[in-house]
Amino acid sequence: MNTSDGTSVDPLERARLLERVHAAVLAGDESPHEPRPVVVESWRRSLEARIDPDRREPPLSFASGRLADIRREHPLARWVPMLRQTLLDAADGTGHVMIITDADGNILWREGDARVCRDADRVLLAEGTRWAESAIGTNAMGTTLATGAPVQIHSAEHLVRAYHSWTCAACPVRDPDTGALLGAVDLSGPLHTMHPALLALVVAGARLVESELRWRLAASDDLLRERNAHHLTESGRDAALLSPSGRIVASTPSARFVPGQRIGLDDSGTVRLDDGEDAEVEPLDGGYLLRVGQPRSRRRPQLSLRLLGDKVPMATVDGVRHELSLRHAEILALLAMHPGGLNAERLALLLHGEQGNPTTVRVEIHRIRNALGQDVVKTRPYRIAADLDSDLHAVREALSRGDAEAAVDHAGLLLPRSESVAIRAERDELLASLRGLALATGSPELLWRFANTDAGRDDLEVLEKARDLMAPDAPQRSVLETRLRLLLEGEP
Template structure:
């Protein structure tokens, strides 16, 4: 048994990480253990959609037009080495898996196939799934995979970003023997991702301008299309936020769950979507599934991208308040909380007095004890500003519940 396999077995049994295990892999193993991901072949990743549904989904996916780019760059190198290459969506579902018949057959035996979910939470540590979590190129070698059934394989993957919004729209991956985790393989998937992004830029210039949405700090989203600005109703604002964030669109049933904790009924959702289509027009809103037909730039997605890139000052500058603050839609509420927690965590971790002061000066941060305490520690002791911040923190602690 190799040292890496022994390290994997030790972690599975005792949650102990040996020193030579790469930190990136150790972090992934811990996430998998916490999520109770299977570490053996008892549960392979599930198929997320059938052939017909997959065909419809792929036809509408933003990476469909650039599939020839991946074929041109990866087909020959993969075939020459007996590898397969795959393109997934932003949720880890494999959309296209290409390679010679023998390589495809071997990959399918571990359920590495089109329509199957290979997110980290479904399949354990693997290059495409872990690249989505870390938002960066990843290589996984042999027993670094969390699920033992994948130990004979190695892989390299790189995320692909939409040039307009900066959001990750998918991952390109090479999977095969040990050489699939070589520096050459990593450079190849990186080059393929960059080439795809460049092609998306070129295609974007040939299409009509995108759509801008502002929904931070307001209960009614503002939509700008082709220079025309309109304010949407609260319900239409919620739907627009869901469609802007959802990968691959939403069915009527899924929208009903996203929008309310009580059963809206699909007929109610369809009626609401008909009213929204009357406002937006067929050229902007598609159906089966419901999806926005044009590139979207939203203040809340831009802010998430800025935080992911460590640009906390820029993220704070566009944060006008919580996402649709009065909305009770479960999907909106979840993303509103997550976005505010991400920003708050970044501000606290920054140790930047200017960011902390801006946070506590806003309505959403005025009662944040931890932020006031952090601000006090960053100000010169004995200064009036330090005394005021410390006093405010003490006052909040002493306030009756």
């Protein structure tokens, strides 16, 4: 059986043909077969680097004593066990060694068949040696790093004759963040072990590592956004969050920023953008904040709170509605009642009494700010920084004016399910003020309206006075009498 380029797939027969090709090409004679283009180009580069085809061994880059430290710092170190399982277990029994190099072609790890490792030691296919094309000529590791593409090199396709008894397949591994080469993954063995599937296997191993690196990069980006997105809105300027490598992870809406674009960073604290404008660079936990220009005057967000009545509490920020949990509604109600702000200790005391935990309050405030926006609730102290309107404020203002009509329009119990001491005290004070104002009016219509709110529905005094003031033939009178009877029958 022949390959698509006409060469035999029998490793030994192909090796004999490649020996004749190697000898003819180097001697300048007519070749019995045209070498593959990737091999021709690699031989050209290797010969231009003055590699002697009769050279016996690669150079030693570092001694074994330095190997542990170099491995520990290399970005592929954590993936060696996964590659071992993927490549060596899959190729078990085929007589191969797995080799992992750095971006310069230095072998950092070599594992596999013990007999093949001994053979490899004899030709210095060993840890600490350098296998770039410029160091030892055409080989799978050096050529894959030179071309940036997967490659298989068999027998006399190696420029140096000492490696004509070997076959190898390698694939580069790139950093998904920067695109830089991290190194190469290789399977090498005696020439009789050559098989087309070896190349697919090393490609699968390299892609698996890159996939894991991409997943870790995405998780790192998500964490950077989660921790620091508030800086974008708080800066008041065009701003971007940068990864440690200077890649734009998130930004304010601006034509000057493109997601994934990379900003060149240095230690100066400033950088000049492509449009010629200077930008400030500030270190953050896990990245950088880049800010351009002078702070803009910003419109304060608009916050509306619905806290009264038995419906689900609601916050509306710039027209966007957010249902609130009871705990978040309690915190926002207390902040609305204390416009000067509260620290965590005071807020915990108002919420839970002496058992309050400031740490729990800080966690809940963090969640509120993530949900509603960093500009809505500020810290140090905790306070509402938006332009606020709420049904709580509306009823309090109506009561302060003595406006019974407006007060009853907003009548409702403040967070009726809340057990917070401060919320309950405010709820009781509002109810007492509201019912007192309603009763003082002597208006049957207003008392009827109040009697149909959750604040006045079960108030015997309100129901009785409303009934007594109603005209005998008013339809509302019979409703009030029925409700009174049911309430009285329900008393013990």
